[in-house]
Amino acid sequence: xxxxxxxxxxxxxxxxxxxxxxxxxxxxxxxxxxxxxxxxxxxxxxxxxxxxxxxxxxxxxxxxxxxxxxxxxxxxxxxxxxxxxxxxxxxxxxxxxxxxxxxxxxxxxxxxxxxxxxxxxxxxxxxxxxxxxxxxxxxxxxxxxxxxxxxxxxxxxxxxxxxxxxxxxxxxxxxxxxxxxxxxxxxxxxxxxxxxxxxxxxxxxxxxxxxxxxxxxxxxxxxxxxxxxxxxxxxxxxxxxxxxxxxxxxxxxxxxxxxxxxxxxxxxxxxxxxxxxxxxxxxxxxxxxxxxxxxxxxxxxxxxxxxxxxxxxxxxxxxxxxxxxxxxxxxxxxxxxxxxxxxxxxxxxxxxxxxxxxxxxxxxxxxxxxxxxxxxxxxxxxxxxxxxxxxxxxxxxxxxxxxxxxxxxxxxxxxxxxxxxxxxxx
Amino acid sequence: xxxxxxxxxxxxxxxxxxxxxxxxxxxxxxxxxxxxxxxxxxxxxxxxxxxxxxxxxxxxxxxxxxxxxxxxxxxxxxxxxxxxxxxxxxxxxxxxxxxxxxxxxxxxxxxxxxxxxxxxxxxxxxxxxxxxxxxxxxxxxxxxxxxxxxxxxxxxxxxxxxxxxxxxxxxxxxxxxxxxxxx
Ligand code: HEM
Ligand code: FES
Numbered sequence: 001x002x003x004x005x006x007x008x009x010x011x012x013x014x015x016x017x018x019x020x021x022x023x024x025x026x027x028x029x030x031x032x033x034x035x036x037x038x039x040x041x042x043x044x045x046x047x048x049x050x051x052x053x054x055x056x057x058x059x060x061x062x063x064x065x066x067x068x069x070x071x072x073x074x075x076x077x078x079x080x081x082x083x084x085x086x087x088x089x090x091x092x093x094x095x096x097x098x099x100x101x102x103x104x105x106x107x108x109x110x111x112x113x114x115x116x117x118x119x120x121x122x123x124x125x126x127x128x129x130x131x132x133x134x135x136x137x138x139x140x141x142x143x144x145x146x147x148x149x150x151x152x153x154x155x156x157x158x159x160x161x162x163x164x165x166x167x168x169x170x171x172x173x174x175x176x177x178x179x180x181x182x183x184x185x186x187x188x189x190x191x192x193x194x195x196x197x198x199x200x201x202x203x204x205x206x207x208x209x210x211x212x213x214x215x216x217x218x219x220x221x222x223x224x225x226x227x228x229x230x231x232x233x234x235x236x237x238x239x240x241x242x243x244x245x246x247x248x249x250x251x252x253x254x255x256x257x258x259x260x261x262x263x264x265x266x267x268x269x270x271x272x273x274x275x276x277x278x279x280x281x282x283x284x285x286x287x288x289x290x291x292x293x294x295x296x297x298x299x300x301x302x303x304x305x306x307x308x309x310x311x312x313x314x315x316x317x318x319x320x321x322x323x324x325x326x327x328x329x330x331x332x333x334x335x336x337x338x339x340x341x342x343x344x345x346x347x348x349x350x351x352x353x354x355x356x357x358x359x360x361x362x363x364x365x366x367x368x369x370x371x372x373x374x375x376x377x378x379x380x381x382x383x384x385x386x387x388x389x390x391x392x393x394x395x396x397x398x399x400x401x402x403x404x405x406x407x408x409x410x411x412x413x414x415x416x417x418x419x420x421x422x423x424x425x426x
Numbered sequence: 427x428x429x430x431x432x433x434x435x436x437x438x439x440x441x442x443x444x445x446x447x448x449x450x451x452x453x454x455x456x457x458x459x460x461x462x463x464x465x466x467x468x469x470x471x472x473x474x475x476x477x478x479x480x481x482x483x484x485x486x487x488x489x490x491x492x493x494x495x496x497x498x499x500x501x502x503x504x505x506x507x508x509x510x511x512x513x514x515x516x517x518x519x520x521x522x523x524x525x526x527x528x529x530x531x532x533x534x535x536x537x538x539x540x541x542x543x544x545x546x547x548x549x550x551x552x553x554x555x556x557x558x559x560x561x562x563x564x565x566x567x568x569x570x571x572x573x574x575x576x577x578x579x580x581x582x583x584x585x586x587x588x589x590x591x592x593x594x595x596x597x598x599x600x601x602x603x604x605x606x607x608x609x
Contacts, residue, residue, distance in 0.1 A: 153552065157573065160551035175467075179476045181501040189470065276496065276503050278552040282573050296574055299588060306590040308549060364574050 003029060027213055032231040033238055034219035036403050040114075041217060041238075042245035043107040048205060049246060050100045055198050057093040058142075065145065067191035069184045072147035073272040091261040097139050098264040099253055101287035104132060112325070113346055115334030116218040122326040124211040129322045131204050136288070136319075138197040141190040143285060144182075148269030153282050155182045155190070161295075164312040181275060222335025223399055230403035281363060289360030290353050291315050294379070296364045297372040314376065321383045328383055330391035338397040342390050349382045481609030483601070486540070494557045496545060499608045503545040503553055504596060505569070506606075509580060513567065514538045517581035527592045531581040534595050542598050542608065543582035547571040549589035554578060569593070 003025055005011055015021040064083050066075040079086035108128065111117055117125035144155045159176050163169040178185030216225070225231050232238075256263055264286055268279050284292050298311040321328075336343040352375050359372040482499040484506065489495055494507040509517070517531040518538075535541045547554050549571065555561040556569035556578075564570030564577035566585045571578075576587030583592040598608045 157550040157552065160549075163551075175471050177472075178470055179472050179501065180479075183501055185470075185473070185476065275501065276498065276553065278573065280572050282552065296588075307588050308590050311588070 028239075029233065029235040031213065031234040032216065032225075032228075033234050034217055034225055034403055035230060035232045035237075036219050036221065037217060037238065037241075038220050039241075039245060040106070040110040040220075042242060043103050043110060045242045046245060046249055047100065047103045047107055050096055050103060051198065051201060051205065054093065054096050054100065055202075057089050057096065058195070058198065060089050061093055062195060065191075067145070067188050069147060069187055069273070072145060072187060076146040088257070091257045095253065095256050095261060095264065097142065098285070098287065099249075099256075100135065101139070103249075104135065105287075108132070108322075109346075109350060112349075113336045113343075114218055114220060115222050115329070115331075115336070117326045118329070118334050119326070120215050121211070121218065124208060125326055126323055127204055127208040127211060129319065131201055131208065132322075133319060134197055134201045134204060138194060138201065139285065139287070141194040141197070143269075144187065144190045145194060146269060147187065147273045149271045149273055149277075149279050150266045150269040150282070152182060152273035152275065153278055154284055155186065157282060158284075159186075161312045161315075164306070164309040166309070183275075218334060219403060220335060220337065221400060221403055222333065222338070223403065226402040226404075283361055286357065286361070289358075290356035291318060291360070293356040293360035293372045294318050294376045296360075297369070297376040299364075299369060299373075314380075318379060321380065325383065325387070328387045330388065331394065331396065333396040333399065338399055339390070339394060340397065341394045345382065345386055345390070349379070352378050352382070479609060481607050483605060483607045485605055487604040491539075496557050497608070499544075499596060504608055505541070505543050505545040505557060505582070505593070507541045507580075508539055509535075509541055513580040516567065517541075517579060517583075520579070526584050527590065529581075529583060529592055534581050534583070534592070536598075537600070540606070541580070541582060542595065542606070543593040544596055545569075545593065547573065547576055547589055548584065548591040548593065549574055549576050549587070554593075 006015070006021060006025065011021050061079065064075060064079050064086065066072055076090070079090050081087075083089075111125060111128070140154075140158060144151045159173055159182060162172045162176060165172055174180065176186070177183065178189065216231075219225075266283065266285075271279075283289070292315075295311045295315040298307045298314060301307050302310060331339065331342070333339055336346055355371065355375045356379065359368050359375060362368045364372070479500045482497055482504070484495075484497050486506070486508075489506070489508045491508050492510045494505060496503045496505055498504070507513075514531075517535075522528040522530065531538070534543075545553055545557070550573060552571050552573035554564075554569035554571040554576070556563040562570045562572075564585075566577050566579035568578040568580045568582060568585075570576070571587070571589065574588050576589035577585050578589075578593055579585050581592075582595075584590070596608050598606055600606050
C-alpha cells in the first residue's frame with residue numbers, strides 16, 4: 001500500500017532523484033515478514049541499535065581521551081570525574097560492549113537452533129561470523145585504551161598469540177607492537193583501529209541486511225512461506241515488536257549502567273598499567289572466556305606441534321568452524337523443533353559453552369584443566385562429528401504444510417486480516 | 427565490438443597480442459600496487475627511535491649471592507641472578523634429554539655465578555615470579571609464570587608448562603668484574 005506521505009509533491013520530487021522514500025517503503029514498511037516470528041527475532045535489530053549507541057558514545061569519549069601511555073589512564077579518570085556526564089557516557093560505552101556481545105551471542109544461538117544458516121542464507125550467516133570477528137577485534141582493542149593493568153597484560157598475552165606462528169611469529173609480533181613490547185606505538189594504533197573498526201562493522205551489517213532481504217527472515221518453523229497468508233508487513237507489526245523489545249532491553253541496560261556499572265568489569269583495570277608487574281591472575285573480558293579456556297586447554301605437544309601453537313589454532317578454529325556450519329549440517333529440516341536429537345544436542349552445546357566460559361575464568365590448575373579439555377573436545381565434536389552425523393541418522397518429525405496452518409490453529413482458509421500489500425509484494 | 431571480435435578471431439589460436447597486453451598491464455598494475463602497499467605495512471614496524479635502543483649498564487656490586495635484581499632493557503625486564511653454588515650445580519647437572527628446549531647451562535651463563543635472562547615468559551609474555559624473596563619459584567627453583575603455569579629452572583630453562591622455549595639470554599658483555607652492559 002502506498003504510504004500517504006508518498007503523495008507529497010516534495011517527497012515525490014526527491015524520490016524521483018534519490019529513491020530513499022521508496023526504498024524505505026519497500027524495505028522497512030511493506031517488507032513482507034513471516035507472521036510467526038518470536039522474540040528470538042528481536043536480537044538482530046537490537047544489535048544494530050547497540051552498534052549505533054557504541055559509535056555515538058565512542059565518538060564522544062574520543063573527544064576527551066588521550067592515546068598516550070603517560071596520559072591514557074588519567075584521561076579516562078578525568079572523563080569519569082571531571083568531564084560533564086563523562087561517567088555516564090563511559091559507563092554506557094563499557095557496559096554497551098558487554099550488552100553487544102550478549103545480544104549477538106543470543107542472535108547466533110537463535111540461528112543455530114532454527115537452522116537459519118541453511119540455504120538460501122549461507123552468505124547471510126557467513127557475514128554474521130565476519131561481524132563477530134570484527135566485534136572481537138574492536139572490543140579487544142577498546143579494552144586496551146584505558147591502559148589499566150588488565151588492558152596492558154591482556155594486550156600482551158593476546159598479541160603474543162601470534163608468536164605461535166611458525167618461523168615468522170616473532171616478526172609478526174614486533175610488527176603488531178611497533179616495538180619490543182606493548183608500548184606507546186601499540187596504544188596509538190589500537191586507538192586508530194578501534195575508531196575505524198565499528199565503521200567496517202557498519203559496512204558488513206549493510207551487506208548482512210541486503211542478503212537478509214533477498215529471501216526474507218527464516219522463522220520458528222523453519223519452513224518457507226507458501227503465500228501471502230504466511231507473511232505480514234514489517235510495519236507496524238515488527239516495528240512495534242522491535243520497539244517493545246528495545247524498551248525491555250534499555251530498562252535492564254539502564255539498571256546496569258546506573259546501579260552496577262562495574263558488574264562486568266575487572267577491578268584490576270583501575271590500577272594503571274605496570275609493564276614490569278604481571279597481575280597474579282589475568283582474565284579477559286567475560287565474552288572472551290570460552291575462547292581463553294580453549295586456548296589454555298592444550299597442555300601437551302603433538303608431534304612437532306607445540307602446545308602453544310595448537311592452542312592458538314584451536315582458539316581461532318572455534319570461530320572459524322562456524323563458517324563451515326552450513327555445509328556441516330546436511331539435514332534438509334531447518335528448525336530444531338522438528339529435529340528431536342539436534343534439539344537436545346543444541347542445549348548440550350549451550351551448556352558446553354557456559355562451562356568453557358566458567359573454566360576460562362578460573363586458574364588453569366587441577367580439575368579445571370581436565371574439564372576445559374573435555375569441554376573443548378565436545379565443542380569441536382558438536383560441529384565436526386555430531387552435526388554431519390545427525391544429518392544422516394536423525395529422523396525429523398513431520399513438518400507443517402504452511403506457516404499459517406499452526407498459527408491459525410489448522411485453518412487453511414484465508415486469514416481474517418491478510419494485508420492487501422502482501423499480494424503485491426509477493 | 428566487431429573489431430575486437432575480428433582481432434580475436436584473427437589468428438585462430440585464441441592467443442593474441444591483445445591478450446598479452448592485458449596480461450602485461452594487469453601484472454604491471456598488480457606489482458605496482460603491491461609495492462605501493464609496502465610503506466603502508468612497514469610503517470607499523472618499530473620506528474628508528476625505537477630501534478635506536480640504548481644499551482643498559484648495570485652495576486653488579488650490591489648484589490649478594492642468592493639475590494636477584496630486575497633491570498629494564500628495551501622496555502623489557504631483564505633478570506640478573508647471582509646464583510648460589512647449589513643453584514649452579516643443579517643447572518649444570520641436569521640431563522639435556524630431560525629438557526623441552528635442550529641447552530647446557532654453560533651456554534647460557536658466561537660466568538656461572540651470574541645468570542642474565544630476559545624476564546618474559548616465552549609462552550604468552552607474562553613476567554614470571556621468582557625475583558622477590560617471598561615469590562613462588564616453581565618446582566625447579568628458578569621462576570614460575572602464574573599466567574598459565576610455566577616452571578623455569580635455575581638456568582632459566584623451561585621445564586614444565588605450556589611455554590615452548592627457555593627464557594632468552596640477551597647479548598651482554600662484562601666491562602669489569604662488577605659492571606655488565608646489556609644489549
Ligand atoms: C563496535 C563497537 C564498539 C565496541 C564493541 C567498543 C568496545 C569498547 C570497549 C570494551 C572499551 C573499554 C571500556 C572500558 O574498559 O572502560 C572501549 C573503550 C573506548 N572506546 Fe570503544 N567500542 C566500540 C566503538 C567505539 C567507537 C566508534 C569509538 C569512537 C572513537 C570508540 C572509542 C572508545 C574510546 C575513546 C575508549 C576509551 C575510553 C574508555 O576506556 O572508556 N569506541 N570500547
Ligand atoms: S605467559 Fe607464562 S605461562 Fe603463559
